[in-house]
Amino acid sequence: MQHVSPIREPLVTGGKTYHDITQDIARHVESKPNMRWAAALAVSLFFLGIFLWSVYRTLWYGIGEWGLNKTVGWAWDITNFVWWVGIGHAGTLISAILLLFRQKWRSSINRAAEAMTIFAVICAAMFPVLHMGRPWLAYWVLPLPNAFGSLWANFNSPLLWDVFAISTYFSVSLVFWYIGLVPDFATIRDRAKGPIAKTVYGLLSLGWVGSAKHWSRYETVSLILAGVSTPLVLSVHTIVSMDFATSVIPGWHTTIFPPYFVAGAIFSGFAMVLTLMIITRKTFVLEDYITLEHIESMNKVIILTGSIVGVAYITEFFIAWYSGVEYEQYAFINRATGPYWWAYWSMMTCNVITPQLFWFRSIRRSLTATFIISIFVNIGMWFERFVIIVTSLHRDYLPSSWAMFSPTIIDIGIYVGTLGLFFTLFLLFAKYFPVINMFEVKTILKSSSGVTHAPGTSMHANAPHPVMQVTDSNHTNHPKHD
C-alpha cells in the first residue's frame, strides 16, 4: 500500500469507475477504424514506402548511394541509430525504474511508452544492418558456431557490445511489454464479439483468467523483469556511447559519454513519449487518464535530463580546454564555429535552452508549449548525435583529409522512412492494442482518482451490493475484468 498525499493532484480525473476505464480504453480496440486513424496510417505507409525504396537502392547499388566519404564513414546512419535507441529509452525507464520507485503516475503512460520503445528499437536496429557494406553477412557479428574455420567475433569491438546490448534490450523490453499486455488482452478477449477477435485476443492472452495465482505470478514476473530492465536502461546507451568513447577520434574519445548519453537518451525518450501522448490522448479522448499531472511529471524529467545534457556539453568544452590537447580543443571549437556551426547551435538551442522554459509552471502545464518543446527536443537530440558523429569525423587529425558531408536523397529517404515505419507500427498498436494499461490504472483509481471514497463504497459501476465487497477486497489491487 502506498500513502497518497491528499495534496497531490489526482492521476485519473472525471470520476471514472472501473467499468468506465475498461470502456474508455477497450472502445478504441473494438470500434471500427476512424478516418483520422486511417489517414494517419496512409501517410505512415507512404513514408514506409519511401523507406523500402531507399533500402532497395542501398542494397542494390551499395552504400555509395549515401553521402558518406573517405573521411566521414558514419553520418545519418549512426545518427539515426543513436537517436532511435535514445528514444527507446523512455519506455523501459517508465516501466521498470518508475515501477521500482513506485511512481504511480506511470500507469497510464507506460504501455504506450513501452510500445514506443520497442518500435524505436526496431527502427534503430535497421541502421546497424543497413549501414554495413555487406548487410547479407550481418550475422557474422554474432558469435555463432560456424564452418569458417577459427573465425569468431571480436569481443574487443564496441560494435559487438552493441549487438549484445541492443538485442538484450529489445528482447527484455518486448517480453516486459507483452507480459504487461496479457491481463488487458484477456479483458478484450472477454468482451470480444467477433470470432477473429475472440481467437486472436484469446491466443494473445495466453489463457489468462485473472486468478489469484495468475496475479501473483504476474507480479513476480513484473518485478523480476523490472529488476532486469533497470540496468539495461543504463547499459544500452552506455554501450552505444562506447562506440565513440573508446575510439581515438577527438570529440568521440570522451569519458563523460556514458552518463551523458544515458541522460540524453532519457531526455529524448521522454520528449518522444510526450509528443505521442499528447496526440494520442487527444485523438482517443483519453484526457482523463493522461492528465496534465502526467505531462507535468514528464516535463520535470525533461528539465532534469535536459540540464544534465547541458552540463555535459559545457563540461566537454571545459575538459577540452583544461586537457590542453590541441586536437580536442580544435574539435570543440570547430563544433561551435566551424562549417557545421548551425548544427551545433541547433542542438544547443533545442536541448539546452528550450527545456529550461519548463521551470515556469504555466509552460510545464501547457499542452501546446509542451508539444512544441517536445518536438524541439526531438530535433535537438538528433542534431546532438549528428554533431558528435559528423563534426568530429569531418575534421580529425590530418588536415589533408578534412572533408564535408552532405546527405543524399537516399540518406533522407531512409531517415524519414524509419519515421514511417515507426508510426505505422505505432498506429497499428494504438488501434489494436489497449494503449493504456487498464488494470494498472484501475489499481490507482481508489487512491488517485480525485474522488473521495468512503470505506465500504465500491468503485464498480455495476456492483452496488455490499455482498460483492468480500470478493472485492481481494481484488483491490487487481480488479476483475469488468
Next chain:
Amino acid sequence: MQESKKYWKGIEELENTPEFAKAAHNEFAEFLPVKETYGSDAAEAEVAPRRDFLKLLGFGLAAATLASCEAPVRKAIPYLNKPEEIEPGIANWYASTYFEGGDYNSVLVKTREGRPIKLEGNPLSGVTKGGLSAKAQASVLSLYDTNRLTAPMMNGKATDWKKVDSEIMSRLTGATGKVVVLSHTIISPTTKKAIAEFGGKFGSFEHVVYDANSASGLLKANDGTVPGYDFSKAKVILSVAADFLGTWISPVEYAKQYIQTRKITKENSDMSRHYQFETNLSLTGSNADVRVAIKPSEEALVVAAIYNKVVGGLNAPAYSNKQLDKAIADLMAARGNALVVAGANDQAVQTMVRAINQALGAEGTTINTNAPSYVRQGDDEQMVRFVREMNGGGIGAVIFYGTNPVYDHPLSADVEAGMKKVGLTISLADRVNETAKLANFICPDHNYLESWNDYMPKKGYMSLAQPTISPLFRTRQAQESLLKWAGNNTSYYDYLKANWAGITGGNAGWDKVVHDGVVENVTLNQEVKTYAPMTTAAVGVALNKSQKAGIELKIYEKVGIGQGGIEANNPWLQELPDPVTKATWDNYVTIPRSMSVDKGIAQNDLVKITAANGKSITLPALIQPGQAKDTVGIAIGYGRKLAGKVADNVGENVYPLATVADNGISYNTTVTIEKAGGEREIAQTQTHHTIMGRIVVQESNLNQYKKDPASVTERITIATPDGPKKPSAVSLWQDYEYKDHHWGMVIDLNSCIGCGSCVVGCNVENNVAVVGKQEVLNRREMHWMRIDRYYSSDATREDGFTAMEEPSDNPTVIFQPMLCQHCNHAPCETVCPVLATTHSTEGLNQMTYNRCVGTRYCANNCPYKVRRFNWFSYPDNEKFTDVNYAQTSDLGRMVLNPDVTVRARGVMEKCSMCVQRIQLGKLEAKKDKRRPVDGEIVTACAQSCPTNAIIFGDMKDPNSQIRKVMEREQGERAFTVLEEINTQPNITYLTKIRNLA
C-alpha cells in the same frame, strides 16, 4: 501343348464393342485436345486457356529460375602447348623503353602469362637510374585502351593492310608537292634512318619535327641539343620557371640528380640551395628553398639581371629584389658548382642562360658537355612554316607520325584548314584522334609495348624497346609502314638489328643489349639541327620588346596528363591528383588570392580568359597560393575531343591561347579575365591546405640541423605523475613480439618531391579502382597511397583557427606521402566486430576482404584516414564502365595484377605494404633456404620513387638499410606521425630540412 491363354485388357475387349474395335486402331485411346487457337466456344475458351496459362506460367517460372541460377561462365583455358618461358603464376621481366611527349624512361616490363601488367624503372639505365615517372608508370594501361583502333582505316572505314598499302603507295607516287613526315621529337636513330629511307623515295621530302610543349628556344641557344644538365654536382641551383622536377625536359633524370644534393646525414650535411623564380606554383617551386613569384614577362628580366651581374654588358631594364641579389651572390660564390636553368621557350633568354652557366663555370661540372640530351628536337619555326605551306597548297602528302597537331598545336585551326589542301593525309595514330579523324588513312601504330625500337636520349646512352606481348590488334609498327611504303619489305626488327650490328657485334652482344635494355658509351648517328647563335645585341632588343602589361597567362604542363597525348585517355593519370593543386579530372585557371578578392572570383567560379590573340577559354577558377600577382595559369593536355571515353571533354584545350611568333611559340600571353557566370566544381582530393599548427609533418632548416641534429624534430611527450614521458612509455597495450620479420618503412621528407609516381605505381600494383570525377568530388577516391601537400600559413594560434586555414600568399610547401601506417597499436584492429583487420606476426596491419562486413568503424577510427571503402561495385557498376575500364572491360582487365584481389563492393581496403611482394620474396628465399636479403623485397611505392625517398625493409634484419637509417636518425630526424595517440606506426618519417637563404 500348353493351352494358349488369352488376357483381355478389359471388359470392352472381351465384349469387343464397336467403339472398342474402332478405338483399338488408335494408339492413344482418347484424343487429348491441344488447343492451337482459342475456340470461339465460350466454355472451351474459358477452361483450356487457363490451364495452358498455368502450364506456361509454371514452365516459364521454372525456366527463368533455372536460367538465373546459372553463374556466368568465365573460362580459364590452360596452355595446350605451354610457351617455354612462361610459367603460370610467375612473372617474366623484359627491358624496354618509354618515350612519350619528351619523357624518357628506361623501363622493366613485368608480364604475367604473357600480359604486361606493370612497369618499373630500369636500374641499369644511366639516365633514369631506376626512376620512373607517373606517366610512364601508368602507360601500361594505354596498351589495353578500349579506344585503340583494331585495324587500319581508309576514309573513315575499317579495312585491311593490303588495301591500305596499295592505295597509299599508289597515291604517294602520284603526290604532287612535298611529302612530309610530321613527328614529335624522335630519339630513335633507327627510326630516323627509316624515315630518311622513306623520304629518299621522293623528290621533295621533309621531316618536320615539333613538340607540343616546345623547347625550341633552348635548342637554338645550345646548338640544337639540350645541355647535359647534371644537378647532382650543383651546390646552388637557380631555376627561372623551369619545372625540372615535374615536367621540364627530363624530370626523372633531373630528380634523380637533384635529390643527391638533398639527402643529408649528420656526417654529410651538405645540401644544395635551390632558388626558383616562377609564376605558377610548380612541383619544382614547391621543393625550392627560396621561391619567388614573378610574372612571366619578368623571367627575361631576372635572367638578364643575373647575366649582368655574372657576365655583364647587356642593355636590359633594371630589375632587382632582395632574393634575387642573394641568389646571384650565392651563384657567384658557388662558381663551378652552380647551375642556372630557365623554362622559357625563348632563344634570347636561353642564350643568356648559356652564357651565365659558362661564366659560372658550369660546363664540365653541372653541365656535362659530353652528354647533351636529345629528348627535345622540335623546331617551332619549321612547324609554323610547314603549316603555312600546307595552307599554301605546296604539300602533296603528310604523314602524321605520333602527332596530333589539330589538338596540340596553337595553330590548330590552320592545321585543320591546311589538311584539306593536302592531297594525301595519313595518320599513324593508335586511335581516331582529332587529326586522324580528318586524315584519309589511319594506319595504327603498335603500342610501344608491342614494338621494337631503339632510343638515344643522350649522347652515348642508348636503349632498346622490345615487344612484351603479341600485337593485340591488326596494327603495324609505324617504322614498318614507312619502310613498306618506301618499298622495303624487311621487318623493323631485322632493320633495327642490322642497324645495331656495329654496336652489338654478334648475337650474344645483341642478346645482352636486349636483356639489359640499355647500353652506354655507344652512339648511333644522331644528327641534330644546328641554329645560328643569337648576338648579345639581339638579346637586348628582344629583352626590351618583352615588356607587357596587364594580367599575364602562363600555360604550363601537368605532371600527370603531360601534353595530353596518349596520357590523356589514361584514367590512372586523370585521377592522379596534381602534385600541387591536388585536383583531378579537369584543368582550371589558377589565380592568386589577390585577384580572387579584387575581382570577386571564388573557387570553382567559371571565368573566361581571353588571350591577346583573341582566342578565349572558359574554365573554373582555382585559388592558388604562390601564384604571382596579376597572373593566371592554365594547364595543357585537357580539352581532348577524340581521345577516348575517359578524356573526351575533360577540361578545355589551352594550346590555341599560346602566342605564335615567327621564331617560336611563347607559352605566355596577356589576357583579360572575366566571370563567365556559373561554376564547375574542381575535384580535389585535398581541400584543406594548411597544417593548422599541428605536428603531423615536421620541417627545420639546415643551419639548425648543422648546429644540433637532435633539435630539428619536435618530440611529443605525455604528462605523467612521474614527469613527461614518451607516449610509447605510457601504454595500456601489450606489445607484439616479432620473431622473424618486422616490416617497416622510412619516408624521407627531405627526399620526397611529391611527384606522384608512387601513387600510380601503387594503383597499378594493387588494382586500385578509378572512380571518376563525381566520386572524387564526393571525396571517395580509392588511392591507397596519397601525397598530402601542405602550404605554410602566416597565422598562428593567436590569430584563431579560421586564419590558420588560410595559406600564405607565397607559401612554403611540404609533401608527405601518407599510406597505412601499419600501427603496432592499431586503432582499426580493435574496433572491427568481425576481426577482418588484424595484425600479422610480421607487423603488418592486414585486411581480410572476405571477412569484412563493411561497418567502416575502422576507417572512422583511423587517425590517418588511409582506409578506403568500396562504396560501389567498381568492377561492374555501369557508372564506372568508362573511367574504370581497367576493371570493367575484358581488354582492360588484362592489366590487373593476378596476385591482388579486385575488391568487392562493401568491403574496406587499404595499403597492404604490397604483401604479395613480401610473400613472393619470402618464398623465393625459402626455396634457397635463406632469409630474404635486404632490397630483394620492395613495395611498389618504394620501387617507383624516383628520388628513393621511401625505404622499405625488415626492421629485424640488422643489415637492412631501413634498420641502419632508423638507428642513425633515431632522436634526430626520425619521427612518427601523431605519436601522442601512441599508435606506434611501422612507418617512420624523416624531418624535412630546408636550406634557407
